[in-house]
Amino acid sequence: MGFLTGVVILAVVVAVALAAGWLFRAMMVAILPAGAGRTLRTAPPAAGFGMLVILLYILVALFAPLIAPFGEREIVGPEFLPWGDTHLLGTDNLGRDMLSRLVYAARNTIGIAFVTTALAFLIGSVLGILAALTGGWLDQLLARAVDVLMAIPALIFALLLLTIVGTSIVNMILVIALIDSTRVFRLARAVSMNIVVMDYMEAARLRGEGTWHLIVREILPNAMAPLVAEFGLRFCFVFLTISALSFLGLGIQPPTADWGAMVRDTATLISFGDVTPLLPAGAIALLTVSVNFVVDWQLHRASGLKE
Amino acid sequence: MSEKGGRLLEIRGLWIEGQADEDWVPIVKGVDLTLDRGEVLGLIGESGAGKSTIGLAAMGYARDGCRISGGEILFDGIDLRAASEATRRSLRGRRIAYVAQSAAASFNPAHRLIAQYAEGPVRHGVMSAAEAESDAVDLYARMRLPDPESIGFRYPHQVSGGQLQRAMTAMAMACRPDLIIFDEPTTALDVTTQIEVLSAIRDIVDRFDTAAIYITHDLAVVAQMADRIKVLLRGEEVEEADTRTMLATPSEDYTRSLWAVRSFARAEQPPARDATAVLSVEGVTAGYDRLDVLRDVSFDIHARRTVAVVGESGSGKSTTARVITGLLPPRMGEVRFEGTPLPPGYRGRSRDQLRQIQMIYQMADTALNPKLRIRDLIGRPAQMYLGLRGKRLEERVRDLLSLIELEPDAHIDRLPSELSGGQKQRIGIARALAAEPRFIICDEVTSALDQLVAEGILRLLDKLQGEFDLAYMFITHDLATVRAIADEVVVMKEGRVVEQGPKADMFQPPHHPYTELLLSSVPEMDPDWLTDLLERREAGGAGAGAAGT
Numbered sequence: 028m029g030f031l032t033g034v035v036i037l038a039v040v041v042a043v044a045l046a047a048g049w050l051f052r053a054m055m056v057a058i059l060p061a062g063a064g065r066t067l068r069t070a071p072p073a074a075g076f077g078m079l080v081i082l083l084y085i086l087v088a089l090f091a092p093l094i095a096p097f098g099e100r101e102i103v104g105p106e107f108l109p110w111g112d113t114h115l116l117g118t119d120n121l122g123r124d125m126l127s128r129l130v131y132a133a134r135n136t137i138g139i140a141f142v143t144t145a146l147a148f149l150i151g152s153v154l155g156i157l158a159a160l161t162g163g164w165l166d167q168l169l170a171r172a173v174d175v176l177m178a179i180p181a182l183i184f185a186l187l188l189l190t191i192v193g194t195s196i197v198n199m200i201l202v203i204a205l206i207d208s209t210r211v212f213r214l215a216r217a218v219s220m221n222i223v224v225m226d227y228m229e230a231a232r233l234r235g236e237g238t239w240h241l242i243v244r245e246i247l248p249n250a251m252a253p254l255v256a257e258f259g260l261r262f263c264f265v266f267l268t269i270s271a272l273s274f275l276g277l278g279i280q281p282p283t284a285d286w287g288a289m290v291r292d293t294a295t296l297i298s299f300g301d302v303t304p305l306l307p308a309g310a311i312a313l314l315t316v317s318v319n320f321v322v323d324w325q326l327h328r329a330s331g332l333k334e
Numbered sequence: 335m336s337e338k339g340g341r342l343l344e345i346r347g348l349w350i351e352g353q354a355d356e357d358w359v360p361i362v363k364g365v366d367l368t369l370d371r372g373e374v375l376g377l378i379g380e381s382g383a384g385k386s387t388i389g390l391a392a393m394g395y396a397r398d399g400c401r402i403s404g405g406e407i408l409f410d411g412i413d414l415r416a417a418s419e420a421t422r423r424s425l426r427g428r429r430i431a432y433v434a435q436s437a438a439a440s441f442n443p444a445h446r447l448i449a450q451y452a453e454g455p456v457r458h459g460v461m462s463a464a465e466a467e468s469d470a471v472d473l474y475a476r477m478r479l480p481d482p483e484s485i486g487f488r489y490p491h492q493v494s495g496g497q498l499q500r501a502m503t504a505m506a507m508a509c510r511p512d513l514i515i516f517d518e519p520t521t522a523l524d525v526t527t528q529i530e531v532l533s534a535i536r537d538i539v540d541r542f543d544t545a546a547i548y549i550t551h552d553l554a555v556v557a558q559m560a561d562r563i564k565v566l567l568r569g570e571e572v573e574e575a576d577t578r579t580m581l582a583t584p585s586e587d588y589t590r591s592l593w594a595v596r597s598f599a600r601a602e603q604p605p606a607r608d609a610t611a612v613l614s615v616e617g618v619t620a621g622y623d624r625l626d627v628l629r630d631v632s633f634d635i636h637a638r639r640t641v642a643v644v645g646e647s648g649s650g651k652s653t654t655a656r657v658i659t660g661l662l663p664p665r666m667g668e669v670r671f672e673g674t675p676l677p678p679g680y681r682g683r684s685r686d687q688l689r690q691i692q693m694i695y696q697m698a699d700t701a702l703n704p705k706l707r708i709r710d711l712i713g714r715p716a717q718m719y720l721g722l723r724g725k726r727l728e729e730r731v732r733d734l735l736s737l738i739e740l741e742p743d744a745h746i747d748r749l750p751s752e753l754s755g756g757q758k759q760r761i762g763i764a765r766a767l768a769a770e771p772r773f774i775i776c777d778e779v780t781s782a783l784d785q786l787v788a789e790g791i792l793r794l795l796d797k798l799q800g801e802f803d804l805a806y807m808f809i810t811h812d813l814a815t816v817r818a819i820a821d822e823v824v825v826m827k828e829g830r831v832v833e834q835g836p837k838a839d840m841f842q843p844p845h846h847p848y849t850e851l852l853l854s855s856v857p858e859m860d861p862d863w864l865t866d867l868l869e870r871r872e873a874g875g876a877g878a879g880a881a882g883t
Contacts (some may be wrong), residue, residue, distance in 0.1 A: 226701040230765070233659050233680055234715060235688045248705035 048076030070324050077320030084314055088134040095127035100282040107296065110303075117303055120292045129307060132284040137314075139200060139279065140266040144258065146204035147265070151211025152254060156242050158212070159219035170216065173209045181206050182271060189277045199278060203268055207261055214257050218250045252325070259322030263315045270311055286311050342410055342512055342545050343369040343392060349404035350387050350396060350569075361387055361400065362569045371512065372543040376560030376577070378550060378592070380784040381755070383566040385549045389515045392547060393430045394422045410512065427454040431506035435518040437498040441490040448486030451505045460509050473504040476541070477534045495647075496527035500534050507538060513545045520555060524646040524811055525855040532558060532857075533868055551784055553592060554857035557581055558864040565589050577861050592785065593859075610673045612637050612805040613658065613691075613773050617667035620657050621829075627653045628829045630667070635773065638799060640806040642820035642837075644813065644852065650829040651809045655775045658807070659693060671773070689719045692766035696778035698758035702750040708735070708761060709746050715768040734764040738794060756787035760794065767798065777809045792819050813856045817841065825849050 052075035056064045070078070087094060096115075097103050101123060108118040116125035158166040176184075188202045222228065223246070231245050270287030272278030279285040286307035293304040350362040362384040369375050377385045387400065394414030396402050407414040409430065414422060426432075431454075434440040441450060451473075452466035461469060467486070474482035477500040490498060499519055506514050519535065520528040536559060539546050548559045556563060556577075563580045565572040565588070573586045584590050611634035621627040628650045635641045643651045656662040658669050660680030668675045671690060677683050695701035702711055709731055716722045716730045732742040738760040750758055759779060766774050776795065780788035796819065799806060810816060816823060816837070823840040825833040825848065833846040845853065854867060 226695045226697065227703040229661065230693065230695070230701060231703075233661070233688060233691075233693065234718060234769075235680075235683075235685050236718075244706070245703055249703070251705075 044076045045072040047079055048072040048074070051075045051079040051082075066328075069328065073320045074324035077317035077324075080313060080317035081321065084133055084137060084317075087130055088137050091130050091134045095124075095130040097124040097127040099123075099128060099131040099284050101127075107293075109301075116306065119289065120295070125293075125303060125306070128284040128289060129286075129310060132286045132289060132307065133310070135279055135283055136266065136269060136286050136311075139196065140262060140269055143200045143203045143269070144207070144262045144265045146200065147207035147261065148211055148254070148258060150204065151208035152215040152247075152250075153242070154208075155212040155215025156219045156246050156250070157238070159216045159223050160238065160241060160246065166216075169212070173212050176206065176209045177213075182268065185268065185272060186275070186277060189272070194277050194280060196279065199269070199272065203265055203272075207265055207268075211254075211257065211261065214253065215250065218253050219246050222246050222249050252328075256322050256326045259318050259325070263318050266311065266315065340371060341368060342371045342373075343367070344408040345388075345392065345405065346408075347405040348388065348391060348402070348407065350384070350391060351401055351403045352387075353399045358401070358403070360403075360569060362391070364405070365566070365569070365571055367392075367564065369513070369545050369547065371545055373562065374539065374546045374548055374560045376548045376550065376556035376563040377566060378553060378556050378563060379566035379572075380551060380786060382568065384569040385551075385566055386517050388566075389517050389547055389549050390432075392513070392515060393426055393432060395426070424458070427511075428458040428460070428509045429511050430513045430515070431509070431511040433499075433502055433506050433514060433516045433519050435521055437502040437519075438490065438495060440502065441498065443490050446487050446489055447493070447501050447505075451486060451501075451508055454505070455508050458509055466508065469508065470504065473507055473538075474501070476538055477501070477504045478530065479504075494527075496523050496531055499523065499531050503531075503535055503538065507542065507544070510542055511544065513547070514539070516546060516548045516550075518550050521550065521552070525813065525857075526646055526851060528555075528857070529855050529864070529867070532864060535559070536864070552857070553785075554859050554863075557859050557861045558857060565592070581859055581861065609636060611635055611670075612672060613807070614670045615654065615658065615667070616670065618654070618657055618664045618669070619666040620653065620662055620664040622662075626665070626829065628657065628664075631826075631829070631831055632667075633824050633831065633834055635805045635807055637772070637805050638803050639821045640799065640808055640819055641822045641824060642808040642810060642816040643824045643826060644810060644816055645826035646811060646852075648828075649826040651811075651826055652777060653829075654826070655693070655777055655807070655809060658775065659691060685719065689715075689769045690772050691775070692769050692771040692773070693775045693777065694759075694762045694766050694779050697782055698755065698762050699750070701762050702758060702765075704750050706749075707746075708748050708750075708753075711750070711761060712764045712768050715765060719769050730768070734768055737767065737798070738764045754787075755783055756790060759783060759787075759791055763791075763794065763798070767802070770802075771804070773805045773807070775807045775809065778811070779808075780815060781810065781812060788815075795819070813853060825852070 049072040052067060052070055052072065055075075055078070056067050059067065102121055103124050104114065104118050104122050106118060106120055106122045108114050108122070110117050114124050114126070116129070119125055119128065154169055158169045185202055185206055188205075189198060192198045192202070228241070228245055231241055236245070269278050270285070270290075273285045273287030274291045276288075276291075278287060281288065289307040290304050296304050345365065345367040348362055348365045348367070349360060351358040352361045365384070365388060367375070367388065377388065379385050387397070390397060391402055391407060392409070394407055394409075394417065402415060405415075409425065412421070412425070414425075441447070448467055448470050451470040452461075452463050455461040455466040455469070456463050470486050471482050474485055479485050479497055479500055485493065485497070485501070493501065503514075503516075503519070516535065520531050523531060532555065538544075546559075548556060550556050560577050562574065562576050564574040565580075565586070567588055572588050573580075573584070575585075580589070581593075584593060614632075614634045616632050618631045619626055619629050631650070631654060633641065643654060645651050653662065657664050660676065660678065660683055663678035668678070670676065671687065676687060680688065709728075712734050713722075713727050713731045716734075717727055720730075722730050731746060735742040735745055740757060740760060745753070745757075750761065753761065762779075779795075780791050783791065792815065795806065798804060806819075808815070808820060820837045823834065823837055824831055825840070825846065827848050833840070833849050840849065841853070843850075857863060860866075
């Protein structure tokens with residue numbers, strides 16, 4: 028009985044999600060100008076759902092102070108209050124409002140993850156394309172250095188570096204960006220290697236174009252599709268890394284709200300059969316899944332266009 | 335051909351549709367086709383005429399994104415459209431075989447040739463693996479492959495393109511099918527290799543009395559191979575007749591225009607021996623690593639003149655171009671531009687020196703950045719070299735588009751993927767012209783194009799040469815192109831210049847033996863040409879076609 032109910036609920040959730048995705052896509056097609064609208068029309072409902080969720084997260088992050096009923100660090104009642112009218116999702120181990128912290132954490136976690144991923148991409152793709160373009164000793168030097176960095180397990184390496192340089196948000200962003208840029212470097216280099224041998228690259232070189240023009244005008248537009256897809260995936264990984272570091276106590280430091288740390292803080296409730304600790308985890312999971320829906324669609328589109 | 339049997343293949347009112355975005359558009363529009371046992375039918379037409387699509391439909395097959403939407407395909411009384419997939423599969427490879435244009439792309443690179451040969455007969459239960467392998471050796475010998483005993487044990491990348499194409503034909507023959515479909519089997523080959531493949535194919539088709547559909551855009555080739563010719567245009571039949579009638583008296587205008595393409599010839603330019611050559615290559619030896627690809631290559635190119643550099647693949651034509659552009663600095667010798675030695679590497683050359691030497695590539699697809707619009711593709715050299723900006727740049731781009739006979743308003747904001755092959759090549763020409771050079775290297779610029787389109791490109795290049803006093807270096811392996819456009823010819827073999835001089839001298843005996851071999855290998859429209867040539871070479875000994883005709 029319980030199992031059947033579970034299946035029915037799951038089916039209803041999936042159907043509602045797909046319908047929401049479909050509606051959202053139809054709405055966006057209507058609103059956006061013709062060019063972007065035509066691209067969107069090719070999106071499957073799952074991608075529509077993904078975009079809808081991402082948009083909601085962004086809105087929540089932007090308007091956190093307006094949405095959250097209480098302050099981020101404000102102690103508003105006794106510890107571990109159950110769900111109720113004033114505190115919709117109860118309170119945490121210090122008596123702070125759970126819902127408000129969830130909302131503020133969206134801002135912190137997503138913002139930091141975005142900055143980190145963007146930085147990783149800036150470093151990784153520019154160096155990767157440069158390595159493929161120049162070749163020779165520069166390529167060897169960069170590629171082997173990246174191999175060395177990649178040989179160390181990412182999380183352990185991040186823990187090690189953070190222990191050395193000390194925990195702060197800036198340090199964490201730099202460390203994770205450095206580690207993740209190695210993955211981006213590998214992809215950008217591999218993609219560019221196929222591009223630099225094309226005749227149009229030879230034509231551009233013979234025209235006397237400088238390195239910067241070659242990277243930005245000739246290679247980057249052609250490497251964009253796989254890089255964008257990788258950006259989505261990388262964003263999820265960075266996001267999870269930040270949450271993992273926070274859970275381990277080396278990430279975003281209290282009292283700043285963060286989904287990873289929130290799971291740790293309220294973890295004891297699990298033993299009492301309370302689902303509250305799973306809410307921040309669920310928030311992470313939902314965003315990850317949504318981003319992947321969109322990335323899958325982009326990958327499909329990129330490979331379809333190449334044909 | 336020996337005796338003809340009954341009807342083997344009958345296609346009636348065939349309609350095939352292809353998917354474009356979300357709509358289905360017809361590619362083949364109601365084509366009828368019949369083929370008797372042992373008969374060879376030639377299908378010709380430009381790209382997009384639906385030749386390959388019809389060829390595949392004869393096997394009851396439609397490519398991804400295509401569907402057979404109407405008509406009947408009867409193979410030996412079996413309705414291929416109504417038959418189950420299992421029935422069709424039992425016919426394919428067993429009774430109907432297919433030889434693709436690029437053997438290199440069609441063989442699995444991870445398996446030996448003979449293993450791939452045996453796959454069909456064993457799968458269809460015709461022979462055991464051991465029988466198939468001994469049969470393979472026999473057929474390899476018949477296809478005149480060197481060393482038939484052991485060649486099958488090589489991997490595809492270890493044999494040459496012409497040999498691979500013959501190995502593929504042998505493979506198609508493995509089950510002794512009733513029908514083989516040849517889809518442009520020699521298009522990617524040099525003329526000298528093409529002869530070998532053509533004669534081997536003709537022999538084996540004759541020997542086993544196999545019916546064949548021979549798809550090509552080369553009329554002279556189809557004249558050698560086919561009993562009957564069907565001309566297609568945009569998915570519709572233009573006309574059909576037996577080969578000799580078709581060649582002698584084509585009844586449709588379109589067919590006549592196809593026949594006339596090879597008649598383009600430009601007026602020869604007067605020689606300008608006294609003036610300094612625009613470009614001279616002097617005693618150039620160059621290569622990669624320790625290997626010399628070019629040895630002591632010298633020639634001059636004067637203003638308003640076209641020098642054709644000919645030779646088969648691997649003869650060093652393209653390497654010569656790389657030395658001239660500075661991509662490959664020579665080990666010895668130098669390249670002079672208007673008497674002044676050029677720095678060996680392109681990085682050492684001034685912007686003006688780079689501007690003077692432009693290049694047009696064989697594959698316009700890879701020569702144009704697919705993500706840039708025509709405006710930027712053509713505008714960039716004008717912006718870089720001539721410092722044009724804003725309105726003046728736009729005007730220049732529009733002028734260039736008019737020069738290459740493309741409507742500026744309709745094309746300026748397009749991407750390369752929105753143009754046809756011939757239009758892309760025109761954009762490549764416009765990009766070279768935008769730099770206002772004195773000298774342009776044309777690297778096989780017409781070999782990827784249909785004959786009608788190629789002729790248009792040649793005419794355009796000729797017109798531009800007169801207008802802007804350009805000197806051309808024309809790299810090609812197609813002697814018809816040489817005849818059409820060259821003033822002087824440089825014949826290369828194995829990195830050396832074996833013969834050079836004015837075109838008139840080159841096409842008159844006596845020739846260097848290698849030039850003779852090249853010249854005699856160009857297919858002619860006469861259906862007896864291949865037979866006669868093979869007899870002559872047999873008589874002349876060793877197939878080298880030594881001097882004297």
